[in-house]
Amino acid sequence: MSAPRVLILACGALAREILFLLPPERFPTVQLHCLPATLHNRPDRIAPALRATLAERAGTYDRILVGYGDCGSGGEIDKVVAEFGAERLPGPHCYAFFSGVASFAERTAADLRAFFLTDFLARHFETLVWEGLGLNRHPALRDAYFGNYETVVYLAQTDDQALDAAAREAAARLGLGFERRFVGYGDLASALATIAQ
Helix, strand or coil: CCCCCCEEEHHHHHHHHHHHHCCCCCCCCCEEEEEEEEHHHCCHHHHHHHHHHHHCCCCCCCCEEEEEECCCCCCHHHHHHCCCCCCCCCCCHHHHHHHCCHHHHHHCCCCCEEECCCCHHHHCCCHHHCCCCCCCCCCHHHHHCCCCCEEEEEECCCCCCHHHHHHHHHHHHHHHHHHEECCCCCCHHHHHHCCCC
């Protein structure tokens, strides 16, 4: 019996982690297709982009995993998931499934004024946050966007001194405190393990 054909349609912010956990040479029947991570600056556009991509690929795969949380879509991603009989990663966003959804929920009150970074966001802070939110052109917006935050919490997937330094620098540029938590791949790893079976 041949292995099922699996599509992982994911946020580009997860590409590196998914390829690490499911290397193509070991999982040739799993195909990863990513949408631009910049969609997170306009979360209302994520579900339509998912719908269009899934419609193009309908009937081609035995199983589909949508590599997003709810991501601020107000339940729209879940509607697309149901429409195409797909599955979705657990939790409301990548911060939760990297931390472990249960662990993240337990810390909600303590982290209420935290701005989160992952390895991806630490690596691409300049493009996605600083330029993406227009802070390079309008520095005064920093306080409007980040004035209610107290700390940047870097949820590290890997031990990488360069990323640690980038995350610290991001916190300094935002005028916020800094905390690093090594979380690894959390619930992303267990969700992908079931896909690969």
